[in-house]
Amino acid sequence: MQQPTILVVDDEGDFLETLMNRLKKRKIEALGCASGEEALRLVKENPFDVVVLDIKMPGGMDGIQTLREIKKTRPETEVILLTGHASLETSMEGMQAGAYDYLLKPIRLEDLLEKLAQALERKGGAEHRAQSEEIRKLLQKT
Amino acid sequence: MVRNIYSSLQWKIIILTLIVTFTPLLLLGVIIYRQFAQMYTEKIKEQICFRAESRADAVDLFLTERTAILGAIADTDSLEAMTDEANLAHKLAVMNRRAGAFVDLGIIDQAGQQLAYVGPYELKGKNYYEQPWFGQVMSKGVYISDVYLGFRKLPHFIIAVRRQEQQKNWILRATIDPDIFSRIVQVGHIGKTGDAFLVNTDGVLQTKPRFAGNTLDKAAVNPVHFGKQTMTFEQTGSDQRKTLFAGTWLKTKDWLLVISGDVEADMAELFATRNVQIAITAAGVIAIIITTVFTTRLMIRQLVQAETRMKEMDAQLVQSDKLASLGKLAAGVAHEINNPLAVILQKTGWLQDLLEEEEFQKSANGEEFRTSVKKIEEHVERARKVVHNMLGYARRMEPRLEDIDVNQTINQTVDILENFARTNNIDIQTDLAGNLPITAGDQAQLQQVILNLVNNAIDAIGKDGTVSIKSSRDPSHITVVIADSGPGIPESMQKKIFDPFFTTKSTGKGTGLGLWISYNIIEKMGGKLSLQSREGQGAAFTITLPIVQPMQK
Numbered sequence: 001m002q003q004p005t006i007l008v009v010d011d012e013g014d015f016l017e018t019l020m021n022r023l024k025k026r027k028i029e030a031l032g033c034a035s036g037e038e039a040l041r042l043v044k045e046n047p048f049d050v051v052v053l054d055i056k057m058p059g060g061m062d063g064i065q066t067l068r069e070i071k072k073t074r075p076e077t078e079v080i081l082l083t084g085h086a087s088l089e090t091s092m093e094g095m096q097a098g099a100y101d102y103l104l105k106p107i108r109l110e111d112l113l114e115k116l117a118q119a120l121e122r123k124g125g126a127e128h129r130a131q132s133e134e135i136r137k138l139l140q141k142t
Numbered sequence: 143m144v145r146n147i148y149s150s151l152q153w154k155i156i157i158l159t160l161i162v163t164f165t166p167l168l169l170l171g172v173i174i175y176r177q178f179a180q181m182y183t184e185k186i187k188e189q190i191c192f193r194a195e196s197r198a199d200a201v202d203l204f205l206t207e208r209t210a211i212l213g214a215i216a217d218t219d220s221l222e223a224m225t226d227e228a229n230l231a232h233k234l235a236v237m238n239r240r241a242g243a244f245v246d247l248g249i250i251d252q253a254g255q256q257l258a259y260v261g262p263y264e265l266k267g268k269n270y271y272e273q274p275w276f277g278q279v280m281s282k283g284v285y286i287s288d289v290y291l292g293f294r295k296l297p298h299f300i301i302a303v304r305r306q307e308q309q310k311n312w313i314l315r316a317t318i319d320p321d322i323f324s325r326i327v328q329v330g331h332i333g334k335t336g337d338a339f340l341v342n343t344d345g346v347l348q349t350k351p352r353f354a355g356n357t358l359d360k361a362a363v364n365p366v367h368f369g370k371q372t373m374t375f376e377q378t379g380s381d382q383r384k385t386l387f388a389g390t391w392l393k394t395k396d397w398l399l400v401i402s403g404d405v406e407a408d409m410a411e412l413f414a415t416r417n418v419q420i421a422i423t424a425a426g427v428i429a430i431i432i433t434t435v436f437t438t439r440l441m442i443r444q445l446v447q448a449e450t451r452m453k454e455m456d457a458q459l460v461q462s463d464k465l466a467s468l469g470k471l472a473a474g475v476a477h478e479i480n481n482p483l484a485v486i487l488q489k490t491g492w493l494q495d496l497l498e499e500e501e502f503q504k505s506a507n508g509e510e511f512r513t514s515v516k517k518i519e520e521h522v523e524r525a526r527k528v529v530h531n532m533l534g535y536a537r538r539m540e541p542r543l544e545d546i547d548v549n550q551t552i553n554q555t556v557d558i559l560e561n562f563a564r565t566n567n568i569d570i571q572t573d574l575a576g577n578l579p580i581t582a583g584d585q586a587q588l589q590q591v592i593l594n595l596v597n598n599a600i601d602a603i604g605k606d607g608t609v610s611i612k613s614s615r616d617p618s619h620i621t622v623v624i625a626d627s628g629p630g631i632p633e634s635m636q637k638k639i640f641d642p643f644f645t646t647k648s649t650g651k652g653t654g655l656g657l658w659i660s661y662n663i664i665e666k667m668g669g670k671l672s673l674q675s676r677e678g679q680g681a682a683f684t685i686t687l688p689i690v691q692p693m694q695k
Contacts (some may be wrong), residue, residue, distance in 0.1 A: 012481065018488035025495050084480050106484030106526055109491050 005049040006030040009039040036061030078119040194388040198399040206519035216314040217680030225258040245317040254310040324349040436512040476529040582690040591660040604629030631675040
């Protein structure tokens, strides 16, 4: 099995689980985790192309902190933030801290896929471009 | 109610001011007039007394002179020479040449028999023994008689002197011309209506007055009112006219010289002064009333305006307070809804994914499931939009500061909506001020507000009508008025129009957030959004934006 290149971080179990199922069904290899600390550990172990990161995670490291740490460890990682309106200002902060973009919750899967495709494309390289193409095809199907 | 309070306040101020102003003014007027009138009256009395005294002196002098001449003539000749009528006539002529006013001369012996007479009457041989003056002359030596008729049956008075010659007494008697005498007295009168005359102790006229009455009539004034000194006496006649009398007793005869004056004629000048004073006071009073009423009204009007302004500000404050707290509440609630929505959306997505699979494709109820899930997704989407809108503007985010060209924003908005409006036969008219400055703010948000307002206007009209957009400026503000020819907004709804979730559109068509969001956007830009509408006469929304200098680049 290919090493997943996408990491999704969200403390809301139902949300994370369902999102993972849906990605998996679309044959997108992704890994999920429920806290900033765990995400950071995973990133340190293996590089990920894209990290989808919820900003608001009560208890422990919050999204922005996690983002800063990831960027410190692996600066090439693209991070897409998930945010509610109350933390919109924080997302701006996140953008300044190097996040690729942000999505307003509740997200539609299509929007997330579009962003993922864009992020992968930006990374460049044949492998990433192929991945991006795959995702774009999925989007066209629906 | 408020009007009543101000109206009664207005009257209280006016009445109080008038009382405080009028009391001293009128009091001063009355006192000054009184003082002046008193001084004036005293002056008049003084003048009339002086006149009486000087006239009395003149009359005294006249009588003294005549008496002296008569005495001197009597001493010059003997009785015998005197009874020569030619001689007597010569003496009368001399006396009249030197002094005048003698009518005749007569010589009377001690038995009262007139021995000789020169004059216009036939009196020679008359006996005067019974006449009252005869006894007086015989006893006193010199006598001036009261006026009487005598043998000639004409009112006159005489001056007589007694001469003693060798145990015999005889009398030289002269009649004084009553006309000349009267004239001498009358000269003392004052003014057109004034009079001057003599009365004896019984109040009988001794000279002819200028008006009313004749010699020997009862005089208009009783001499008992006058003492030794010159005095004045005021008397109201039967015709209600007041007459002022001044009387002085003569020194040579117990006659009272009276000068009379019509009080009203004498006081005419005083009355004229009084009328001028009244006119000035009246003018002052009118001026004070007008000024007081005018200034009070002005003051009250400003009070009312100030209160109205304050009420408006209060209302605005209440409105923005209300909206702010509602906003916070809505933001809190909406945020809590967001998380479950996120899960629901993913779960429905997952269900849809699963329904794609073959086993469900074959299921009899597969289509039913898909439709239901689709519906759930649609409604989640709807809820998401509501929350999105609400949170989008409830969040405390400073609007971006960029250059805004208000006219350009309006034109862009009109471009977007023009086609839609035209299909409904609605005309969008713009009247844009050419001198609008570039201001700083969030252009996208402003455009959203204008779009929202124009959209609402089009919705309100429905079909056939006009939406007019007018921009203008004053030194510190840009104003945009968006007016429609729609049915207007009832007053009862106007207060709620900016509340969140308040909508007049049918369910599902409007969220009731548009105006609330617009209101918040404009308020955050430091401006104001207000509504003017009357039912049946359309509605006009006014955006007032402060002109903010864009930052130097």
